[in-house]
Amino acid sequence: MTEIRSGLVVQHGATRNLVLPDGTDPGQGDQHYSCVLRGKLRQGRRERVRPVVIGDRVRFTVIQGSERQGAIEEILPRRNAISRPQPSGGQHRKLEQAVVANLDRLWVVVSLAQPPLNRRFLDRILAAAAHQSVDAGVLLNKIDLADAADPQPLLSTYAALGYPVHVLSAIARDGLDGLGAALEGSIHAFVGLSGVGKSSLLRALQPGLELRVAEVGERHGHGRHTTTASRLFWLPEVGGWVADTPGMREFGLWGAFQRELSDCFPEMLELAPDCRFRDCMHRREPGCAVIAAMEDGTVDEERYASYRALLTELPVDEFDQRR
Ligand SMILES: Nc1nc2c(ncn2[C@@H]2O[C@H](COP(=O)(O)OP(=O)(O)OP(=O)(O)O)[C@@H](O)[C@H]2O)c(=O)[nH]1
Ligand SMILES: [Mg+2]
Ligand SMILES: [Zn+2]
Structure with a gap:
Protein backbone atom coordinates (compact mmCIF):
# COMPACT_ATOMS: atom_id res chain seq x y z
CA MET A 1 0.00 0.00 0.00
CA ARG A 78 -2.29 28.21 -4.60
CA ARG A 79 -3.88 31.11 -2.78
CA ASN A 80 -1.32 33.38 -4.44
CA ALA A 81 2.31 33.35 -5.52
CA ILE A 82 5.00 35.82 -6.33
CA SER A 83 6.86 35.27 -9.60
CA ARG A 84 9.42 37.16 -11.59
CA PRO A 85 10.91 36.75 -15.05
CA GLN A 86 13.86 34.41 -14.67
CA PRO A 87 16.92 36.64 -14.60
CA SER A 88 19.20 35.98 -17.55
CA GLY A 89 21.58 37.98 -19.66
CA GLY A 90 20.22 36.59 -22.91
CA GLN A 91 17.83 38.23 -25.34
CA HIS A 92 15.56 35.21 -25.64
CA ARG A 93 12.12 35.15 -24.13
CA LYS A 94 12.21 34.94 -20.36
CA LEU A 95 10.62 32.20 -18.30
CA GLU A 96 8.46 32.56 -15.23
CA GLN A 97 10.27 31.89 -11.98
CA ALA A 98 8.11 31.49 -8.90
CA VAL A 99 9.68 32.73 -5.67
CA VAL A 100 7.18 31.84 -2.90
CA ALA A 101 3.58 30.60 -2.86
CA ASN A 102 0.68 31.07 -0.44
CA LEU A 103 2.04 34.22 1.12
CA ASP A 104 0.46 36.28 3.87
CA ARG A 105 2.85 39.08 3.14
CA LEU A 106 5.98 39.73 1.12
CA TRP A 107 8.43 41.96 3.00
CA VAL A 108 10.91 43.99 1.02
CA VAL A 109 14.02 44.43 3.14
CA VAL A 110 16.11 47.53 2.41
CA SER A 111 19.09 48.87 4.29
CA LEU A 112 19.43 52.57 5.00
CA ALA A 113 23.18 52.29 4.32
CA GLN A 114 25.73 49.66 3.30
CA PRO A 115 24.44 48.86 0.72
CA PRO A 116 22.83 52.28 0.11
CA LEU A 117 19.07 52.51 -0.09
CA ASN A 118 17.74 51.64 -3.54
CA ARG A 119 14.30 53.14 -4.10
CA ARG A 120 13.92 51.78 -7.65
CA PHE A 121 14.37 48.23 -6.41
CA LEU A 122 12.00 48.70 -3.47
CA ASP A 123 9.24 50.13 -5.67
CA ARG A 124 9.61 47.49 -8.33
CA ILE A 125 9.05 44.66 -5.83
CA LEU A 126 6.09 46.46 -4.29
CA ALA A 127 4.63 46.88 -7.78
CA ALA A 128 5.25 43.22 -8.62
CA ALA A 129 3.46 42.17 -5.43
CA ALA A 130 0.51 44.43 -6.25
CA HIS A 131 0.34 43.03 -9.77
CA GLN A 132 0.12 39.52 -8.35
CA SER A 133 -2.33 40.51 -5.58
CA VAL A 134 0.15 39.71 -2.82
CA ASP A 135 0.17 41.98 0.23
CA ALA A 136 3.54 43.63 0.82
CA GLY A 137 5.40 45.53 3.51
CA VAL A 138 8.68 47.38 3.97
CA LEU A 139 11.50 46.67 6.41
CA LEU A 140 13.98 49.52 6.84
CA ASN A 141 17.07 47.91 8.37
CA LYS A 142 20.45 49.09 9.73
CA ILE A 143 19.24 52.28 11.47
CA ASP A 144 22.18 51.82 13.84
CA LEU A 145 24.69 52.81 11.16
CA ALA A 146 26.11 56.31 11.38
CA ASP A 147 25.61 56.95 7.67
CA ALA A 148 22.06 55.53 7.63
CA ALA A 149 19.49 57.59 5.72
CA ASP A 150 16.77 59.21 7.86
CA PRO A 151 13.99 56.60 8.09
CA GLN A 152 11.24 59.09 8.94
CA PRO A 153 10.39 60.41 5.45
CA LEU A 154 10.42 56.87 4.07
CA LEU A 155 8.26 55.64 6.89
CA SER A 156 5.67 58.34 6.21
CA THR A 157 5.77 57.88 2.42
CA TYR A 158 5.19 54.14 2.45
CA ALA A 159 2.85 54.07 5.45
CA ALA A 160 0.67 56.66 3.68
CA LEU A 161 0.43 54.28 0.72
CA GLY A 162 -0.94 51.60 3.03
CA TYR A 163 2.17 49.47 3.43
CA PRO A 164 3.14 48.31 6.92
CA VAL A 165 6.64 49.66 7.61
CA HIS A 166 9.09 48.62 10.33
CA VAL A 167 12.22 50.55 11.24
CA LEU A 168 14.84 48.06 12.41
CA SER A 169 18.32 47.13 13.39
CA ALA A 170 19.14 43.44 13.41
CA ILE A 171 22.44 44.19 15.12
CA ALA A 172 21.22 46.65 17.77
CA ARG A 173 18.02 44.57 18.11
CA ASP A 174 15.75 47.52 17.45
CA GLY A 175 12.11 47.17 16.40
CA LEU A 176 12.07 43.38 16.64
CA ASP A 177 9.02 43.06 18.88
CA GLY A 178 6.82 44.92 16.44
CA LEU A 179 8.15 42.93 13.52
CA GLY A 180 7.69 39.63 15.37
CA ALA A 181 4.05 40.48 16.05
CA ALA A 182 3.50 41.31 12.37
CA LEU A 183 4.93 37.94 11.29
CA GLU A 184 2.70 35.84 13.49
CA GLY A 185 0.75 33.07 11.79
CA SER A 186 1.10 31.63 8.31
CA ILE A 187 3.70 32.45 5.67
CA HIS A 188 5.86 35.51 5.16
CA ALA A 189 8.96 36.08 3.03
CA PHE A 190 11.94 38.42 3.12
CA VAL A 191 13.27 39.58 -0.24
CA GLY A 192 15.78 42.23 -1.21
CA LEU A 193 19.25 43.02 -2.43
CA SER A 194 22.19 41.04 -1.12
CA GLY A 195 23.60 42.34 2.16
CA VAL A 196 20.56 44.28 3.39
CA GLY A 197 20.21 41.95 6.39
CA LYS A 198 17.45 39.45 5.58
CA SER A 199 19.22 36.53 7.25
CA SER A 200 20.40 38.71 10.14
CA LEU A 201 16.80 39.76 10.85
CA LEU A 202 15.70 36.13 10.93
CA ARG A 203 18.53 35.28 13.30
CA ALA A 204 17.66 38.29 15.49
CA LEU A 205 14.01 37.18 15.65
CA GLN A 206 14.93 33.61 16.50
CA PRO A 207 18.30 33.35 18.21
CA GLY A 208 20.01 30.06 17.50
CA LEU A 209 18.23 29.57 14.18
CA GLU A 210 20.29 27.33 11.90
CA LEU A 211 20.45 29.18 8.62
CA ARG A 212 22.03 27.48 5.69
CA VAL A 213 24.71 29.87 4.56
CA ALA A 214 27.64 29.59 2.21
CA GLU A 215 30.97 31.31 2.36
CA VAL A 216 31.59 33.33 -0.77
CA GLY A 217 35.11 34.40 -0.08
CA GLU A 218 36.54 37.49 1.48
CA ARG A 219 35.60 41.07 0.82
CA HIS A 220 37.50 43.97 2.29
CA GLY A 221 39.12 41.47 4.61
CA HIS A 222 35.80 40.40 6.15
CA GLY A 223 34.19 37.04 5.67
CA ARG A 224 30.80 37.35 4.00
CA HIS A 225 27.85 35.02 4.38
CA THR A 226 25.36 35.02 1.65
CA THR A 227 22.21 32.97 1.31
CA THR A 228 22.29 30.65 -1.68
CA ALA A 229 18.91 28.93 -1.48
CA SER A 230 15.42 29.99 -0.44
CA ARG A 231 14.19 28.27 2.66
CA LEU A 232 11.10 28.54 4.80
CA PHE A 233 11.83 28.64 8.54
CA TRP A 234 9.49 28.06 11.42
CA LEU A 235 10.12 30.69 14.09
CA PRO A 236 8.74 29.34 17.39
CA GLU A 237 9.32 32.66 19.17
CA VAL A 238 7.17 34.37 16.56
CA GLY A 239 4.76 31.57 15.74
CA GLY A 240 5.03 31.89 11.98
CA TRP A 241 6.83 30.72 8.87
CA VAL A 242 9.29 33.13 7.30
CA ALA A 243 11.22 32.54 4.09
CA ASP A 244 14.81 33.66 3.77
CA THR A 245 15.70 34.17 0.11
CA PRO A 246 19.02 34.81 -1.65
CA GLY A 247 19.77 38.43 -2.51
CA MET A 248 18.21 39.37 -5.84
CA ARG A 249 19.75 41.83 -8.22
CA GLU A 250 16.84 41.87 -10.63
CA PHE A 251 13.16 41.71 -9.94
CA GLY A 252 11.05 42.27 -13.02
CA LEU A 253 7.28 42.31 -13.25
CA TRP A 254 6.08 38.99 -14.52
CA GLY A 255 3.31 39.16 -17.10
CA ALA A 256 2.58 42.89 -16.75
CA PHE A 257 1.92 45.33 -19.59
CA GLN A 258 2.55 49.08 -19.59
CA ARG A 259 -1.09 50.05 -19.20
CA GLU A 260 -1.40 47.91 -16.04
CA LEU A 261 1.54 49.47 -14.22
CA SER A 262 -0.08 52.54 -12.68
CA ASP A 263 -2.66 50.28 -10.97
CA CYS A 264 0.27 48.72 -9.10
CA PHE A 265 1.14 52.11 -7.53
CA PRO A 266 -1.60 52.82 -4.93
CA GLU A 267 -1.24 56.61 -5.21
CA MET A 268 -1.69 56.47 -9.00
CA LEU A 269 -4.59 54.06 -8.80
CA GLU A 270 -6.29 56.59 -6.57
CA LEU A 271 -5.54 59.65 -8.72
CA ALA A 272 -6.11 58.16 -12.19
CA PRO A 273 -9.88 58.88 -12.26
CA ASP A 274 -8.99 62.60 -12.02
CA CYS A 275 -6.77 62.53 -15.14
CA ARG A 276 -8.31 64.19 -18.20
CA PHE A 277 -7.81 61.12 -20.36
CA ARG A 278 -9.19 57.79 -19.31
CA ASP A 279 -6.16 55.94 -20.76
CA CYS A 280 -3.64 58.41 -19.29
CA MET A 281 -0.24 56.82 -18.75
CA HIS A 282 0.86 59.73 -16.52
CA ARG A 283 3.81 60.58 -18.74
CA ARG A 284 3.26 64.08 -20.03
CA GLU A 285 -0.39 64.05 -21.01
CA PRO A 286 -2.26 67.33 -20.46
CA GLY A 287 -4.54 67.32 -17.43
CA CYS A 288 -2.71 64.47 -15.73
CA ALA A 289 -3.64 64.38 -12.05
CA VAL A 290 -0.58 62.30 -11.13
CA ILE A 291 1.89 64.79 -12.60
CA ALA A 292 0.00 67.67 -10.95
CA ALA A 293 0.15 65.87 -7.60
CA MET A 294 3.85 65.23 -8.07
CA GLU A 295 4.45 68.89 -8.83
CA ASP A 296 2.61 70.03 -5.70
CA GLY A 297 4.43 67.42 -3.59
CA THR A 298 1.50 65.07 -2.83
CA VAL A 299 3.02 62.27 -4.91
CA ASP A 300 6.60 61.41 -3.98
CA GLU A 301 9.04 62.24 -6.79
CA GLU A 302 11.06 59.10 -6.19
CA ARG A 303 7.97 56.96 -6.49
CA TYR A 304 7.12 58.67 -9.75
CA ALA A 305 10.69 58.13 -10.98
CA SER A 306 10.36 54.43 -10.14
CA TYR A 307 7.12 54.27 -12.11
CA ARG A 308 8.71 55.88 -15.17
CA ALA A 309 11.76 53.61 -14.99
CA LEU A 310 9.62 50.49 -14.77
CA LEU A 311 7.32 51.62 -17.56
CA THR A 312 10.15 51.57 -20.09
CA GLU A 313 10.84 47.90 -19.30
CA LEU A 314 7.34 46.60 -19.83
CA PRO A 315 5.87 45.49 -23.14
CA VAL A 316 2.99 47.52 -24.57
CA ASP A 317 0.91 44.40 -25.19
CA GLU A 318 1.26 40.73 -26.02
CA PHE A 319 2.18 41.55 -29.62
CA ASP A 320 5.06 43.76 -28.60
CA GLN A 321 7.94 41.68 -29.92
CA ARG A 322 10.76 43.92 -28.84
CA ARG A 323 11.36 42.15 -25.53
N1 LIG B 1 25.20 47.63 11.24
C1 LIG B 1 24.33 46.69 10.89
N2 LIG B 1 24.72 45.67 10.14
C2 LIG B 1 23.82 44.73 9.80
C3 LIG B 1 22.46 44.81 10.21
N3 LIG B 1 21.81 43.75 9.71
C4 LIG B 1 22.72 43.04 9.01
N4 LIG B 1 23.93 43.62 9.07
C5 LIG B 1 25.18 43.15 8.44
O1 LIG B 1 25.03 43.20 7.04
C6 LIG B 1 25.72 42.11 6.43
C7 LIG B 1 24.80 41.32 5.52
O2 LIG B 1 23.78 40.74 6.33
P1 LIG B 1 22.99 39.45 5.86
O3 LIG B 1 21.98 39.18 6.92
O4 LIG B 1 23.90 38.35 5.47
O5 LIG B 1 22.28 40.03 4.56
P2 LIG B 1 21.31 39.25 3.54
O6 LIG B 1 20.25 40.22 3.15
O7 LIG B 1 20.86 37.98 4.14
O8 LIG B 1 22.27 38.99 2.29
P3 LIG B 1 22.17 37.81 1.17
O9 LIG B 1 22.00 36.52 1.87
O10 LIG B 1 23.44 37.92 0.42
O11 LIG B 1 20.99 38.15 0.31
C8 LIG B 1 26.31 41.28 7.56
O12 LIG B 1 27.66 41.64 7.73
C9 LIG B 1 25.47 41.70 8.77
O13 LIG B 1 26.17 41.58 9.97
C10 LIG B 1 22.07 45.92 11.03
O14 LIG B 1 20.92 46.09 11.43
N5 LIG B 1 23.03 46.83 11.32
MG1 LIG C 1 20.99 36.02 3.53
ZN1 LIG D 1 -2.44 60.81 -15.62
Whole structure:
Protein backbone atom coordinates (compact mmCIF):
# COMPACT_ATOMS: atom_id res chain seq x y z
CA MET A 1 0.00 0.00 0.00
CA THR A 2 1.33 3.39 -0.93
CA GLU A 3 0.98 5.97 1.74
CA ILE A 4 -0.15 9.41 0.58
CA ARG A 5 0.57 12.37 2.82
CA SER A 6 0.19 16.11 2.53
CA GLY A 7 2.68 18.72 3.58
CA LEU A 8 4.38 22.07 3.12
CA VAL A 9 7.37 22.67 0.81
CA VAL A 10 10.06 24.36 2.91
CA GLN A 11 12.88 24.18 0.38
CA HIS A 12 12.86 23.73 -3.39
CA GLY A 13 15.67 22.49 -5.55
CA ALA A 14 16.54 21.37 -9.05
CA THR A 15 15.86 17.71 -8.25
CA ARG A 16 14.82 17.49 -4.60
CA ASN A 17 12.35 19.40 -2.48
CA LEU A 18 12.04 19.30 1.30
CA VAL A 19 8.49 18.71 2.49
CA LEU A 20 7.29 18.90 6.08
CA PRO A 21 4.33 16.54 6.52
CA ASP A 22 1.15 18.01 8.02
CA GLY A 23 0.63 17.11 11.64
CA THR A 24 4.32 17.20 12.53
CA ASP A 25 5.65 19.78 14.93
CA PRO A 26 7.84 22.11 12.87
CA GLY A 27 9.98 22.82 15.91
CA GLN A 28 10.80 19.14 16.34
CA GLY A 29 14.12 18.12 14.73
CA ASP A 30 14.24 16.79 11.20
CA GLN A 31 10.87 15.49 10.13
CA HIS A 32 11.23 16.44 6.49
CA TYR A 33 10.84 14.22 3.48
CA SER A 34 13.17 14.71 0.56
CA CYS A 35 10.86 14.57 -2.45
CA VAL A 36 11.31 14.30 -6.18
CA LEU A 37 8.66 15.67 -8.51
CA ARG A 38 6.56 13.30 -10.61
CA GLY A 39 7.20 13.73 -14.33
CA LYS A 40 3.66 14.95 -15.07
CA LEU A 41 4.29 17.95 -12.78
CA ARG A 42 7.39 18.91 -14.68
CA GLN A 43 5.45 19.60 -17.89
CA GLY A 44 5.34 23.19 -19.04
CA ARG A 45 9.04 23.72 -18.36
CA ARG A 46 9.33 25.80 -21.51
CA GLU A 47 7.20 28.51 -19.89
CA ARG A 48 8.16 28.30 -16.26
CA VAL A 49 11.04 27.09 -14.21
CA ARG A 50 10.27 25.67 -10.79
CA PRO A 51 6.81 24.10 -10.89
CA VAL A 52 6.92 23.68 -7.11
CA VAL A 53 8.14 26.39 -4.77
CA ILE A 54 8.47 27.08 -1.04
CA GLY A 55 5.08 27.73 0.50
CA ASP A 56 3.36 25.22 -1.78
CA ARG A 57 1.09 22.65 -0.21
CA VAL A 58 1.56 19.27 -1.83
CA ARG A 59 0.44 15.66 -1.71
CA PHE A 60 3.27 13.16 -1.82
CA THR A 61 3.78 9.41 -1.68
CA VAL A 62 6.30 7.94 0.69
CA ILE A 63 8.82 5.77 -1.16
CA GLN A 64 8.67 2.36 0.49
CA GLY A 65 11.77 1.14 2.24
CA SER A 66 13.49 4.52 1.94
CA GLU A 67 14.81 6.85 4.57
CA ARG A 68 12.27 9.74 4.51
CA GLN A 69 12.07 9.98 0.75
CA GLY A 70 9.00 10.74 -1.28
CA ALA A 71 7.55 11.79 -4.60
CA ILE A 72 5.31 14.82 -5.02
CA GLU A 73 2.13 13.70 -6.81
CA GLU A 74 0.10 16.88 -6.71
CA ILE A 75 0.58 20.58 -6.03
CA LEU A 76 -2.53 21.89 -4.29
CA PRO A 77 -4.14 25.06 -5.66
CA ARG A 78 -2.29 28.21 -4.60
CA ARG A 79 -3.88 31.11 -2.78
CA ASN A 80 -1.32 33.38 -4.44
CA ALA A 81 2.31 33.35 -5.52
CA ILE A 82 5.00 35.82 -6.33
CA SER A 83 6.86 35.27 -9.60
CA ARG A 84 9.42 37.16 -11.59
CA PRO A 85 10.91 36.75 -15.05
CA GLN A 86 13.86 34.41 -14.67
CA PRO A 87 16.92 36.64 -14.60
CA SER A 88 19.20 35.98 -17.55
CA GLY A 89 21.58 37.98 -19.66
CA GLY A 90 20.22 36.59 -22.91
CA GLN A 91 17.83 38.23 -25.34
CA HIS A 92 15.56 35.21 -25.64
CA ARG A 93 12.12 35.15 -24.13
CA LYS A 94 12.21 34.94 -20.36
CA LEU A 95 10.62 32.20 -18.30
CA GLU A 96 8.46 32.56 -15.23
CA GLN A 97 10.27 31.89 -11.98
CA ALA A 98 8.11 31.49 -8.90
CA VAL A 99 9.68 32.73 -5.67
CA VAL A 100 7.18 31.84 -2.90
CA ALA A 101 3.58 30.60 -2.86
CA ASN A 102 0.68 31.07 -0.44
CA LEU A 103 2.04 34.22 1.12
CA ASP A 104 0.46 36.28 3.87
CA ARG A 105 2.85 39.08 3.14
CA LEU A 106 5.98 39.73 1.12
CA TRP A 107 8.43 41.96 3.00
CA VAL A 108 10.91 43.99 1.02
CA VAL A 109 14.02 44.43 3.14
CA VAL A 110 16.11 47.53 2.41
CA SER A 111 19.09 48.87 4.29
CA LEU A 112 19.43 52.57 5.00
CA ALA A 113 23.18 52.29 4.32
CA GLN A 114 25.73 49.66 3.30
CA PRO A 115 24.44 48.86 0.72
CA PRO A 116 22.83 52.28 0.11
CA LEU A 117 19.07 52.51 -0.09
CA ASN A 118 17.74 51.64 -3.54
CA ARG A 119 14.30 53.14 -4.10
CA ARG A 120 13.92 51.78 -7.65
CA PHE A 121 14.37 48.23 -6.41
CA LEU A 122 12.00 48.70 -3.47
CA ASP A 123 9.24 50.13 -5.67
CA ARG A 124 9.61 47.49 -8.33
CA ILE A 125 9.05 44.66 -5.83
CA LEU A 126 6.09 46.46 -4.29
CA ALA A 127 4.63 46.88 -7.78
CA ALA A 128 5.25 43.22 -8.62
CA ALA A 129 3.46 42.17 -5.43
CA ALA A 130 0.51 44.43 -6.25
CA HIS A 131 0.34 43.03 -9.77
CA GLN A 132 0.12 39.52 -8.35
CA SER A 133 -2.33 40.51 -5.58
CA VAL A 134 0.15 39.71 -2.82
CA ASP A 135 0.17 41.98 0.23
CA ALA A 136 3.54 43.63 0.82
CA GLY A 137 5.40 45.53 3.51
CA VAL A 138 8.68 47.38 3.97
CA LEU A 139 11.50 46.67 6.41
CA LEU A 140 13.98 49.52 6.84
CA ASN A 141 17.07 47.91 8.37
CA LYS A 142 20.45 49.09 9.73
CA ILE A 143 19.24 52.28 11.47
CA ASP A 144 22.18 51.82 13.84
CA LEU A 145 24.69 52.81 11.16
CA ALA A 146 26.11 56.31 11.38
CA ASP A 147 25.61 56.95 7.67
CA ALA A 148 22.06 55.53 7.63
CA ALA A 149 19.49 57.59 5.72
CA ASP A 150 16.77 59.21 7.86
CA PRO A 151 13.99 56.60 8.09
CA GLN A 152 11.24 59.09 8.94
CA PRO A 153 10.39 60.41 5.45
CA LEU A 154 10.42 56.87 4.07
CA LEU A 155 8.26 55.64 6.89
CA SER A 156 5.67 58.34 6.21
CA THR A 157 5.77 57.88 2.42
CA TYR A 158 5.19 54.14 2.45
CA ALA A 159 2.85 54.07 5.45
CA ALA A 160 0.67 56.66 3.68
CA LEU A 161 0.43 54.28 0.72
CA GLY A 162 -0.94 51.60 3.03
CA TYR A 163 2.17 49.47 3.43
CA PRO A 164 3.14 48.31 6.92
CA VAL A 165 6.64 49.66 7.61
CA HIS A 166 9.09 48.62 10.33
CA VAL A 167 12.22 50.55 11.24
CA LEU A 168 14.84 48.06 12.41
CA SER A 169 18.32 47.13 13.39
CA ALA A 170 19.14 43.44 13.41
CA ILE A 171 22.44 44.19 15.12
CA ALA A 172 21.22 46.65 17.77
CA ARG A 173 18.02 44.57 18.11
CA ASP A 174 15.75 47.52 17.45
CA GLY A 175 12.11 47.17 16.40
CA LEU A 176 12.07 43.38 16.64
CA ASP A 177 9.02 43.06 18.88
CA GLY A 178 6.82 44.92 16.44
CA LEU A 179 8.15 42.93 13.52
CA GLY A 180 7.69 39.63 15.37
CA ALA A 181 4.05 40.48 16.05
CA ALA A 182 3.50 41.31 12.37
CA LEU A 183 4.93 37.94 11.29
CA GLU A 184 2.70 35.84 13.49
CA GLY A 185 0.75 33.07 11.79
CA SER A 186 1.10 31.63 8.31
CA ILE A 187 3.70 32.45 5.67
CA HIS A 188 5.86 35.51 5.16
CA ALA A 189 8.96 36.08 3.03
CA PHE A 190 11.94 38.42 3.12
CA VAL A 191 13.27 39.58 -0.24
CA GLY A 192 15.78 42.23 -1.21
CA LEU A 193 19.25 43.02 -2.43
CA SER A 194 22.19 41.04 -1.12
CA GLY A 195 23.60 42.34 2.16
CA VAL A 196 20.56 44.28 3.39
CA GLY A 197 20.21 41.95 6.39
CA LYS A 198 17.45 39.45 5.58
CA SER A 199 19.22 36.53 7.25
CA SER A 200 20.40 38.71 10.14
CA LEU A 201 16.80 39.76 10.85
CA LEU A 202 15.70 36.13 10.93
CA ARG A 203 18.53 35.28 13.30
CA ALA A 204 17.66 38.29 15.49
CA LEU A 205 14.01 37.18 15.65
CA GLN A 206 14.93 33.61 16.50
CA PRO A 207 18.30 33.35 18.21
CA GLY A 208 20.01 30.06 17.50
CA LEU A 209 18.23 29.57 14.18
CA GLU A 210 20.29 27.33 11.90
CA LEU A 211 20.45 29.18 8.62
CA ARG A 212 22.03 27.48 5.69
CA VAL A 213 24.71 29.87 4.56
CA ALA A 214 27.64 29.59 2.21
CA GLU A 215 30.97 31.31 2.36
CA VAL A 216 31.59 33.33 -0.77
CA GLY A 217 35.11 34.40 -0.08
CA GLU A 218 36.54 37.49 1.48
CA ARG A 219 35.60 41.07 0.82
CA HIS A 220 37.50 43.97 2.29
CA GLY A 221 39.12 41.47 4.61
CA HIS A 222 35.80 40.40 6.15
CA GLY A 223 34.19 37.04 5.67
CA ARG A 224 30.80 37.35 4.00
CA HIS A 225 27.85 35.02 4.38
CA THR A 226 25.36 35.02 1.65
CA THR A 227 22.21 32.97 1.31
CA THR A 228 22.29 30.65 -1.68
CA ALA A 229 18.91 28.93 -1.48
CA SER A 230 15.42 29.99 -0.44
CA ARG A 231 14.19 28.27 2.66
CA LEU A 232 11.10 28.54 4.80
CA PHE A 233 11.83 28.64 8.54
CA TRP A 234 9.49 28.06 11.42
CA LEU A 235 10.12 30.69 14.09
CA PRO A 236 8.74 29.34 17.39
CA GLU A 237 9.32 32.66 19.17
CA VAL A 238 7.17 34.37 16.56
CA GLY A 239 4.76 31.57 15.74
CA GLY A 240 5.03 31.89 11.98
CA TRP A 241 6.83 30.72 8.87
CA VAL A 242 9.29 33.13 7.30
CA ALA A 243 11.22 32.54 4.09
CA ASP A 244 14.81 33.66 3.77
CA THR A 245 15.70 34.17 0.11
CA PRO A 246 19.02 34.81 -1.65
CA GLY A 247 19.77 38.43 -2.51
CA MET A 248 18.21 39.37 -5.84
CA ARG A 249 19.75 41.83 -8.22
CA GLU A 250 16.84 41.87 -10.63
CA PHE A 251 13.16 41.71 -9.94
CA GLY A 252 11.05 42.27 -13.02
CA LEU A 253 7.28 42.31 -13.25
CA TRP A 254 6.08 38.99 -14.52
CA GLY A 255 3.31 39.16 -17.10
CA ALA A 256 2.58 42.89 -16.75
CA PHE A 257 1.92 45.33 -19.59
CA GLN A 258 2.55 49.08 -19.59
CA ARG A 259 -1.09 50.05 -19.20
CA GLU A 260 -1.40 47.91 -16.04
CA LEU A 261 1.54 49.47 -14.22
CA SER A 262 -0.08 52.54 -12.68
CA ASP A 263 -2.66 50.28 -10.97
CA CYS A 264 0.27 48.72 -9.10
CA PHE A 265 1.14 52.11 -7.53
CA PRO A 266 -1.60 52.82 -4.93
CA GLU A 267 -1.24 56.61 -5.21
CA MET A 268 -1.69 56.47 -9.00
CA LEU A 269 -4.59 54.06 -8.80
CA GLU A 270 -6.29 56.59 -6.57
CA LEU A 271 -5.54 59.65 -8.72
CA ALA A 272 -6.11 58.16 -12.19
CA PRO A 273 -9.88 58.88 -12.26
CA ASP A 274 -8.99 62.60 -12.02
CA CYS A 275 -6.77 62.53 -15.14
CA ARG A 276 -8.31 64.19 -18.20
CA PHE A 277 -7.81 61.12 -20.36
CA ARG A 278 -9.19 57.79 -19.31
CA ASP A 279 -6.16 55.94 -20.76
CA CYS A 280 -3.64 58.41 -19.29
CA MET A 281 -0.24 56.82 -18.75
CA HIS A 282 0.86 59.73 -16.52
CA ARG A 283 3.81 60.58 -18.74
CA ARG A 284 3.26 64.08 -20.03
CA GLU A 285 -0.39 64.05 -21.01
CA PRO A 286 -2.26 67.33 -20.46
CA GLY A 287 -4.54 67.32 -17.43
CA CYS A 288 -2.71 64.47 -15.73
CA ALA A 289 -3.64 64.38 -12.05
CA VAL A 290 -0.58 62.30 -11.13
CA ILE A 291 1.89 64.79 -12.60
CA ALA A 292 0.00 67.67 -10.95
CA ALA A 293 0.15 65.87 -7.60
CA MET A 294 3.85 65.23 -8.07
CA GLU A 295 4.45 68.89 -8.83
CA ASP A 296 2.61 70.03 -5.70
CA GLY A 297 4.43 67.42 -3.59
CA THR A 298 1.50 65.07 -2.83
CA VAL A 299 3.02 62.27 -4.91
CA ASP A 300 6.60 61.41 -3.98
CA GLU A 301 9.04 62.24 -6.79
CA GLU A 302 11.06 59.10 -6.19
CA ARG A 303 7.97 56.96 -6.49
CA TYR A 304 7.12 58.67 -9.75
CA ALA A 305 10.69 58.13 -10.98
CA SER A 306 10.36 54.43 -10.14
CA TYR A 307 7.12 54.27 -12.11
CA ARG A 308 8.71 55.88 -15.17
CA ALA A 309 11.76 53.61 -14.99
CA LEU A 310 9.62 50.49 -14.77
CA LEU A 311 7.32 51.62 -17.56
CA THR A 312 10.15 51.57 -20.09
CA GLU A 313 10.84 47.90 -19.30
CA LEU A 314 7.34 46.60 -19.83
CA PRO A 315 5.87 45.49 -23.14
CA VAL A 316 2.99 47.52 -24.57
CA ASP A 317 0.91 44.40 -25.19
CA GLU A 318 1.26 40.73 -26.02
CA PHE A 319 2.18 41.55 -29.62
CA ASP A 320 5.06 43.76 -28.60
CA GLN A 321 7.94 41.68 -29.92
CA ARG A 322 10.76 43.92 -28.84
CA ARG A 323 11.36 42.15 -25.53
N1 LIG B 1 25.20 47.63 11.24
C1 LIG B 1 24.33 46.69 10.89
N2 LIG B 1 24.72 45.67 10.14
C2 LIG B 1 23.82 44.73 9.80
C3 LIG B 1 22.46 44.81 10.21
N3 LIG B 1 21.81 43.75 9.71
C4 LIG B 1 22.72 43.04 9.01
N4 LIG B 1 23.93 43.62 9.07
C5 LIG B 1 25.18 43.15 8.44
O1 LIG B 1 25.03 43.20 7.04
C6 LIG B 1 25.72 42.11 6.43
C7 LIG B 1 24.80 41.32 5.52
O2 LIG B 1 23.78 40.74 6.33
P1 LIG B 1 22.99 39.45 5.86
O3 LIG B 1 21.98 39.18 6.92
O4 LIG B 1 23.90 38.35 5.47
O5 LIG B 1 22.28 40.03 4.56
P2 LIG B 1 21.31 39.25 3.54
O6 LIG B 1 20.25 40.22 3.15
O7 LIG B 1 20.86 37.98 4.14
O8 LIG B 1 22.27 38.99 2.29
P3 LIG B 1 22.17 37.81 1.17
O9 LIG B 1 22.00 36.52 1.87
O10 LIG B 1 23.44 37.92 0.42
O11 LIG B 1 20.99 38.15 0.31
C8 LIG B 1 26.31 41.28 7.56
O12 LIG B 1 27.66 41.64 7.73
C9 LIG B 1 25.47 41.70 8.77
O13 LIG B 1 26.17 41.58 9.97
C10 LIG B 1 22.07 45.92 11.03
O14 LIG B 1 20.92 46.09 11.43
N5 LIG B 1 23.03 46.83 11.32
MG1 LIG C 1 20.99 36.02 3.53
ZN1 LIG D 1 -2.44 60.81 -15.62
